Amino acid sequence: xxIPDGFIxxxxxxxxxxxxxxxxxISLKGAKSSLDDKTxxxxxxxxxxxxxxxxxxxxxAAGTSGHLLGAALATVLVGPYVATLAITIVLLLQALLFADxxxxxxxxxxxxxxxxxxxxSYAIFLLVKKxxxxxxxxxxxxxxxxAVISVPAAAASFVLQYAIGxxxxxxxxxxxxxxxxxxxxxxxxxxLITVFAVGAVLASRSDLVYGYxxxxxxxxxxxxx
Amino acid sequence: xxxxxxxxxxxxVSLFLAGVVSFYASSNPDGLEKVAEDIGFxxxxxxxxxxxxxxxxxxxxxxxxxxxxxxxxxxxxVVATGVISTGLFMVVRRKSGSER
Numbered sequence: 001x002x003i004p005d006g007f008i009x010x011x012x013x014x015x016x017x018x019x020x021x022x023x024x025x026i027s028l029k030g031a032k033s034s035l036d037d038k039t040x041x042x043x044x045x046x047x048x049x050x051x052x053x054x055x056x057x058x059x060x061a062a063g064t065s066g067h068l069l070g071a072a073l074a075t076v077l078v079g080p081y082v083a084t085l086a087i088t089i090v091l092l093l094q095a096l097l098f099a100d101x102x103x104x105x106x107x108x109x110x111x112x113x114x115x116x117x118x119x120x121s122y123a124i125f126l127l128v129k130k131x132x133x134x135x136x137x138x139x140x141x142x143x144x145x146x147a148v149i150s151v152p153a154a155a156a157s158f159v160l161q162y163a164i165g166x167x168x169x170x171x172x173x174x175x176x177x178x179x180x181x182x183x184x185x186x187x188x189x190x191x192l193i194t195v196f197a198v199g200a201v202l203a204s205r206s207d208l209v210y211g212y213x214x215x216x217x218x219x220x221x222x223x224x225x
Numbered sequence: 226x227x228x229x230x231x232x233x234x235x236x237x238v239s240l241f242l243a244g245v246v247s248f249y250a251s252s253n254p255d256g257l258e259k260v261a262e263d264i265g266f267x268x269x270x271x272x273x274x275x276x277x278x279x280x281x282x283x284x285x286x287x288x289x290x291x292x293x294x295x296x297x298x299x300x301x302x303v304v305a306t307g308v309i310s311t312g313l314f315m316v317v318r319r320k321s322g323s324e325r
Contacts, residue, residue: 001257006271028317035318038228044311045235051306052243055283055299057251064259065251082314089310093302099273099281158257168266175264182256204226 001069001154001183002094003109003161005102012165017107023115024088030081034210042208043078047086049197050074054090058189066186069154071117072125072147073194076139076211077201080122087114112157120153121146125211139212140199147194151187155179236307243299247283248292 035043050070057065070090074083088110094100101109124146132138159179163172198209206212226234254262261267279286280298288294 001255003257004270004273006269007261007266031314031317032319035314037318040314040318041228041232041311043314044307045232045239047310048239048303048307049235049242052239052247052299052303055243055247055250055302057253057255059251059253060256063253064256065253066256067250085313085317086310089313090306093306093309096275097278097280097305098283098298098302099275099278100283102271103274155256162266166266167269170264170266175260175266178260178264179257182260186256205228205231208231 001109001113001158002091002101003105003112003158005104006167008105008108008161009165009167010104012161013104013108016111016161020088020107020110020115023084024110027081027084031079031085034079034082039078039082039208039210042205043082043086046070046074046077046083047089050086051090051093053193054094060185060189061182064182064185066151066183066189068190068193069113069117069151071113071150071154072121072143072190073197075118075121075146076125076143076194076198077209079210080118082210083118083121084114087118108158108161112154112161116157117150117154121150124149129211136202136206136212139202139209140195143198143211144191144195147191148184148187151190152180152183155183236303239303239307240300243303244296247299248295 050068050073053068054070057067060066070087071083074086078086091101091106091109091113095103095106125142128142128145129138132141156176156179159172159176162175202209202212258267261270273281275281280301283298284294285297288297
Protein backbone atom coordinates (compact mmCIF):
# COMPACT_ATOMS: atom_id res chain seq x y z
CA UNK A 1 0.00 0.00 0.00
CA UNK A 2 3.00 2.26 -0.62
CA ILE A 3 1.55 5.27 -2.42
CA PRO A 4 3.46 6.52 -5.48
CA ASP A 5 3.88 10.23 -6.18
CA GLY A 6 1.05 11.72 -8.21
CA PHE A 7 -2.01 9.88 -6.87
CA ILE A 8 -2.72 12.59 -4.30
CA UNK A 9 -2.12 16.32 -4.83
CA UNK A 10 0.69 18.20 -3.10
CA UNK A 11 -1.39 20.28 -0.61
CA UNK A 12 -3.12 17.14 0.72
CA UNK A 13 0.21 15.27 0.84
CA UNK A 14 1.79 18.15 2.74
CA UNK A 15 -1.07 18.28 5.26
CA UNK A 16 -0.80 14.55 5.96
CA UNK A 17 2.99 14.83 6.16
CA UNK A 18 2.54 17.43 8.91
CA UNK A 19 0.07 15.17 10.75
CA UNK A 20 2.42 12.22 10.38
CA UNK A 21 5.41 14.22 11.63
CA UNK A 22 3.44 15.32 14.70
CA UNK A 23 2.41 11.75 15.46
CA UNK A 24 5.98 10.51 15.05
CA UNK A 25 7.20 13.21 17.47
CA ILE A 26 4.58 12.14 20.03
CA SER A 27 5.57 8.50 19.49
CA LEU A 28 9.23 9.29 20.16
CA LYS A 29 8.17 10.57 23.58
CA GLY A 30 5.69 7.76 24.22
CA ALA A 31 8.16 5.06 23.15
CA LYS A 32 10.58 5.87 25.96
CA SER A 33 8.52 4.19 28.68
CA SER A 34 8.25 0.88 26.82
CA LEU A 35 11.88 0.70 25.66
CA ASP A 36 14.55 -0.61 28.02
CA ASP A 37 17.78 -2.59 27.65
CA LYS A 38 15.84 -5.75 26.82
CA THR A 39 12.98 -4.46 24.66
CA UNK A 40 14.96 -1.94 22.56
CA UNK A 41 16.78 -4.72 20.65
CA UNK A 42 13.45 -6.56 20.19
CA UNK A 43 12.02 -3.34 18.70
CA UNK A 44 14.94 -3.19 16.26
CA UNK A 45 14.42 -6.82 15.36
CA UNK A 46 10.70 -6.18 14.82
CA UNK A 47 11.45 -3.42 12.29
CA UNK A 48 14.02 -5.64 10.58
CA UNK A 49 11.64 -8.60 10.36
CA UNK A 50 8.87 -6.38 8.96
CA UNK A 51 11.23 -5.05 6.27
CA UNK A 52 12.15 -8.62 5.30
CA UNK A 53 8.58 -9.93 5.22
CA UNK A 54 7.33 -6.89 3.28
CA UNK A 55 9.49 -8.17 0.40
CA UNK A 56 7.42 -11.37 0.31
CA UNK A 57 4.37 -10.57 -1.79
CA UNK A 58 1.84 -13.37 -1.67
CA UNK A 59 -0.89 -13.89 -4.30
CA UNK A 60 -4.40 -12.98 -3.12
CA ALA A 61 -6.83 -12.83 -6.04
CA ALA A 62 -6.53 -12.91 -9.82
CA GLY A 63 -3.50 -10.82 -10.72
CA THR A 64 -3.19 -9.22 -7.30
CA SER A 65 -0.63 -9.64 -4.55
CA GLY A 66 -0.28 -8.38 -1.02
CA HIS A 67 2.38 -8.33 1.63
CA LEU A 68 2.58 -7.95 5.38
CA LEU A 69 1.94 -4.48 6.70
CA GLY A 70 3.18 -5.39 10.17
CA ALA A 71 1.20 -2.89 12.25
CA ALA A 72 -0.60 -5.46 14.41
CA LEU A 73 2.55 -7.55 14.76
CA ALA A 74 4.64 -4.60 15.91
CA THR A 75 1.89 -3.21 18.18
CA VAL A 76 1.50 -6.48 20.07
CA LEU A 77 5.25 -7.10 20.32
CA VAL A 78 6.51 -3.62 21.24
CA GLY A 79 3.48 -1.38 21.88
CA PRO A 80 1.82 1.27 19.68
CA TYR A 81 4.34 4.11 20.04
CA VAL A 82 7.33 1.95 19.21
CA ALA A 83 5.32 0.25 16.44
CA THR A 84 4.70 3.64 14.81
CA LEU A 85 8.43 4.36 14.87
CA ALA A 86 9.39 0.88 13.59
CA ILE A 87 7.06 1.01 10.59
CA THR A 88 8.04 4.61 9.84
CA ILE A 89 11.72 3.60 9.68
CA VAL A 90 10.84 0.75 7.29
CA LEU A 91 8.80 3.10 5.05
CA LEU A 92 11.58 5.72 5.01
CA LEU A 93 14.24 3.19 4.01
CA GLN A 94 12.00 1.65 1.37
CA ALA A 95 11.34 5.06 -0.21
CA LEU A 96 14.91 6.37 0.04
CA LEU A 97 16.88 3.22 -0.83
CA PHE A 98 14.55 1.01 -2.85
CA ALA A 99 12.36 3.57 -4.69
CA ASP A 100 9.28 1.95 -3.10
CA UNK A 101 6.68 4.57 -2.18
CA UNK A 102 6.92 8.13 -3.52
CA UNK A 103 8.83 10.80 -1.60
CA UNK A 104 6.05 13.42 -1.69
CA UNK A 105 3.61 10.65 -0.70
CA UNK A 106 5.64 9.54 2.34
CA UNK A 107 3.49 11.44 4.81
CA UNK A 108 0.37 9.83 3.35
CA UNK A 109 1.86 6.34 3.62
CA UNK A 110 3.20 6.92 7.14
CA UNK A 111 -0.21 8.21 8.21
CA UNK A 112 -2.03 5.13 6.84
CA UNK A 113 0.39 2.40 7.85
CA UNK A 114 2.36 3.70 10.85
CA UNK A 115 -0.47 5.54 12.55
CA UNK A 116 -3.97 4.43 11.46
CA UNK A 117 -3.08 0.73 11.12
CA UNK A 118 -1.15 0.76 14.41
CA UNK A 119 -3.81 2.46 16.55
CA UNK A 120 -6.66 0.47 14.99
CA SER A 121 -4.61 -2.66 15.76
CA TYR A 122 -4.09 -1.54 19.34
CA ALA A 123 -7.77 -0.80 19.93
CA ILE A 124 -8.93 -4.11 18.44
CA PHE A 125 -6.20 -6.03 20.27
CA LEU A 126 -7.20 -4.59 23.66
CA LEU A 127 -10.88 -5.22 22.97
CA VAL A 128 -10.44 -8.86 21.91
CA LYS A 129 -7.98 -9.50 24.74
CA LYS A 130 -10.56 -8.26 27.21
CA UNK A 131 -13.21 -10.69 25.95
CA UNK A 132 -10.99 -13.78 25.81
CA UNK A 133 -9.58 -15.73 28.79
CA UNK A 134 -6.20 -14.56 30.06
CA UNK A 135 -3.93 -17.02 28.27
CA UNK A 136 -1.07 -16.86 25.80
CA UNK A 137 -3.21 -18.19 22.98
CA UNK A 138 -5.71 -15.38 23.57
CA UNK A 139 -2.89 -12.90 22.92
CA UNK A 140 -2.12 -14.64 19.64
CA UNK A 141 -5.81 -14.71 18.66
CA UNK A 142 -6.30 -11.04 19.53
CA UNK A 143 -3.22 -10.17 17.44
CA UNK A 144 -4.74 -12.08 14.51
CA UNK A 145 -8.08 -10.27 14.70
CA UNK A 146 -6.27 -6.92 14.97
CA ALA A 147 -4.21 -7.85 11.89
CA VAL A 148 -7.24 -8.70 9.73
CA ILE A 149 -8.91 -5.37 10.50
CA SER A 150 -5.78 -3.18 10.38
CA VAL A 151 -5.20 -3.71 6.65
CA PRO A 152 -8.64 -2.60 5.34
CA ALA A 153 -8.46 0.24 7.92
CA ALA A 154 -5.25 1.50 6.31
CA ALA A 155 -6.88 1.05 2.89
CA ALA A 156 -9.90 3.11 4.01
CA SER A 157 -7.51 5.80 5.23
CA PHE A 158 -6.01 5.95 1.73
CA VAL A 159 -9.54 6.39 0.34
CA LEU A 160 -10.02 9.34 2.70
CA GLN A 161 -6.86 10.91 1.23
CA TYR A 162 -8.15 10.11 -2.26
CA ALA A 163 -11.48 11.79 -1.45
CA ILE A 164 -9.70 14.92 -0.21
CA GLY A 165 -7.00 15.35 -2.81
CA UNK A 166 -6.94 12.85 -5.68
CA UNK A 167 -5.46 14.04 -8.95
CA UNK A 168 -7.90 11.69 -10.72
CA UNK A 169 -11.68 12.09 -10.87
CA UNK A 170 -12.96 8.52 -10.51
CA UNK A 171 -15.76 8.15 -7.96
CA UNK A 172 -14.73 7.80 -4.32
CA UNK A 173 -17.30 5.07 -3.66
CA UNK A 174 -15.88 2.80 -6.37
CA UNK A 175 -12.35 3.31 -5.02
CA UNK A 176 -13.61 2.60 -1.49
CA UNK A 177 -15.33 -0.65 -2.47
CA UNK A 178 -12.32 -1.91 -4.45
CA UNK A 179 -9.73 -0.90 -1.84
CA UNK A 180 -11.55 -2.34 1.16
CA UNK A 181 -12.58 -5.53 -0.67
CA UNK A 182 -9.06 -6.27 -1.89
CA UNK A 183 -7.46 -5.44 1.44
CA UNK A 184 -9.76 -7.69 3.46
CA UNK A 185 -8.24 -10.54 1.46
CA UNK A 186 -4.73 -9.24 2.11
CA UNK A 187 -5.72 -8.88 5.78
CA UNK A 188 -6.25 -12.64 5.99
CA UNK A 189 -2.64 -13.20 4.91
CA UNK A 190 -1.60 -10.50 7.36
CA UNK A 191 -3.37 -12.36 10.18
CA LEU A 192 -1.72 -15.69 9.34
CA ILE A 193 1.78 -14.19 9.38
CA THR A 194 1.03 -12.16 12.52
CA VAL A 195 -0.34 -15.18 14.42
CA PHE A 196 2.67 -17.24 13.43
CA ALA A 197 5.23 -14.57 14.41
CA VAL A 198 3.54 -13.52 17.68
CA GLY A 199 3.12 -17.20 18.58
CA ALA A 200 6.83 -17.84 17.96
CA VAL A 201 7.94 -14.93 20.16
CA LEU A 202 5.45 -15.85 22.92
CA ALA A 203 6.78 -19.42 22.88
CA SER A 204 10.43 -18.37 23.17
CA ARG A 205 10.46 -15.03 25.01
CA SER A 206 6.98 -14.15 26.31
CA ASP A 207 8.60 -11.83 28.89
CA LEU A 208 9.50 -9.41 26.08
CA VAL A 209 6.02 -9.21 24.53
CA TYR A 210 4.35 -5.84 25.24
CA GLY A 211 0.80 -7.13 24.82
CA TYR A 212 1.45 -10.02 27.21
CA UNK A 213 3.57 -8.21 29.78
CA UNK A 214 0.94 -5.54 30.33
CA UNK A 215 -1.60 -8.23 31.06
CA UNK A 216 0.66 -9.77 33.69
CA UNK A 217 1.47 -6.36 35.17
CA UNK A 218 -2.20 -5.45 35.60
CA UNK A 219 -2.84 -8.81 37.26
CA UNK A 220 0.03 -8.24 39.67
CA UNK A 221 -1.27 -4.83 40.61
CA UNK A 222 -4.69 -6.27 41.29
CA UNK A 223 -3.34 -9.09 43.46
CA UNK A 224 -1.12 -6.70 45.40
CA UNK A 225 -3.98 -4.38 46.20
CA UNK B 226 15.77 -18.77 25.37
CA UNK B 227 18.70 -16.43 25.97
CA UNK B 228 18.32 -12.87 24.72
CA UNK B 229 21.35 -13.23 22.45
CA UNK B 230 20.12 -16.50 20.91
CA UNK B 231 16.65 -15.05 20.43
CA UNK B 232 17.85 -11.87 18.68
CA UNK B 233 20.36 -13.74 16.54
CA UNK B 234 17.74 -16.28 15.41
CA UNK B 235 15.33 -13.50 14.49
CA UNK B 236 18.02 -11.69 12.53
CA UNK B 237 19.06 -14.85 10.66
CA VAL B 238 15.42 -15.62 9.80
CA SER B 239 15.04 -12.04 8.47
CA LEU B 240 18.23 -12.38 6.38
CA PHE B 241 16.99 -15.68 4.96
CA LEU B 242 13.54 -14.31 4.09
CA ALA B 243 14.87 -11.14 2.44
CA GLY B 244 17.98 -12.73 0.94
CA VAL B 245 16.61 -16.03 -0.38
CA VAL B 246 12.82 -16.40 -0.13
CA SER B 247 12.16 -12.93 -1.62
CA PHE B 248 13.08 -14.23 -5.09
CA TYR B 249 9.93 -16.39 -5.00
CA ALA B 250 7.59 -13.53 -4.05
CA SER B 251 4.62 -12.79 -6.31
CA SER B 252 5.39 -10.12 -8.88
CA ASN B 253 1.74 -9.23 -9.42
CA PRO B 254 0.75 -5.64 -8.55
CA ASP B 255 -0.13 -5.12 -4.88
CA GLY B 256 -3.63 -4.24 -3.71
CA LEU B 257 -3.37 -0.47 -4.19
CA GLU B 258 -1.64 -0.76 -7.58
CA LYS B 259 -4.22 -3.27 -8.85
CA VAL B 260 -7.14 -1.11 -7.73
CA ALA B 261 -5.48 1.91 -9.39
CA GLU B 262 -5.12 -0.10 -12.63
CA ASP B 263 -8.68 -1.44 -12.55
CA ILE B 264 -10.30 1.91 -11.78
CA GLY B 265 -7.88 3.94 -13.88
CA PHE B 266 -6.11 6.35 -11.55
CA UNK B 267 -2.80 4.54 -12.13
CA UNK B 268 -2.40 7.12 -14.95
CA UNK B 269 -1.73 9.81 -12.33
CA UNK B 270 1.27 7.96 -10.85
CA UNK B 271 4.65 9.58 -11.42
CA UNK B 272 7.99 7.81 -11.70
CA UNK B 273 9.88 7.55 -8.44
CA UNK B 274 12.48 10.24 -7.77
CA UNK B 275 15.06 7.49 -7.27
CA UNK B 276 13.76 5.14 -9.97
CA UNK B 277 17.32 4.84 -11.30
CA UNK B 278 18.89 4.42 -7.86
CA UNK B 279 21.44 1.71 -7.12
CA UNK B 280 18.86 -0.40 -5.24
CA UNK B 281 15.66 0.66 -7.01
CA UNK B 282 12.87 -1.93 -7.01
CA UNK B 283 14.79 -4.24 -4.70
CA UNK B 284 17.59 -5.08 -7.12
CA UNK B 285 21.27 -4.17 -7.05
CA UNK B 286 22.28 -2.28 -10.16
CA UNK B 287 25.02 -4.10 -12.05
CA UNK B 288 24.06 -7.60 -10.86
CA UNK B 289 22.35 -9.24 -13.83
CA UNK B 290 21.35 -12.49 -12.14
CA UNK B 291 17.83 -11.78 -10.81
CA UNK B 292 18.17 -14.17 -7.87
CA UNK B 293 21.46 -12.63 -6.72
CA UNK B 294 20.31 -9.08 -7.36
CA UNK B 295 17.09 -9.40 -5.33
CA UNK B 296 18.85 -11.38 -2.60
CA UNK B 297 21.66 -8.85 -2.23
CA UNK B 298 19.18 -5.96 -2.10
CA UNK B 299 17.24 -7.85 0.59
CA UNK B 300 20.36 -8.45 2.67
CA UNK B 301 21.38 -4.78 2.38
CA UNK B 302 17.87 -3.73 3.43
CA VAL B 303 17.79 -6.07 6.42
CA VAL B 304 21.21 -4.90 7.65
CA ALA B 305 20.32 -1.21 7.11
CA THR B 306 16.95 -1.56 8.88
CA GLY B 307 18.53 -3.53 11.71
CA VAL B 308 21.33 -1.06 12.34
CA ILE B 309 19.25 2.12 12.00
CA SER B 310 16.21 0.97 13.98
CA THR B 311 18.13 -0.75 16.78
CA GLY B 312 20.39 2.30 17.03
CA LEU B 313 17.41 4.65 17.31
CA PHE B 314 15.61 2.48 19.88
CA MET B 315 18.75 2.15 22.00
CA VAL B 316 19.09 5.95 22.03
CA VAL B 317 15.40 6.48 22.91
CA ARG B 318 15.23 3.78 25.62
CA ARG B 319 15.11 4.29 29.38
CA LYS B 320 18.63 3.86 30.65
CA SER B 321 19.01 0.96 33.07
CA GLY B 322 18.78 2.08 36.67
CA SER B 323 16.47 4.97 35.83
CA GLU B 324 12.93 5.07 37.19
CA ARG B 325 10.51 2.45 35.80
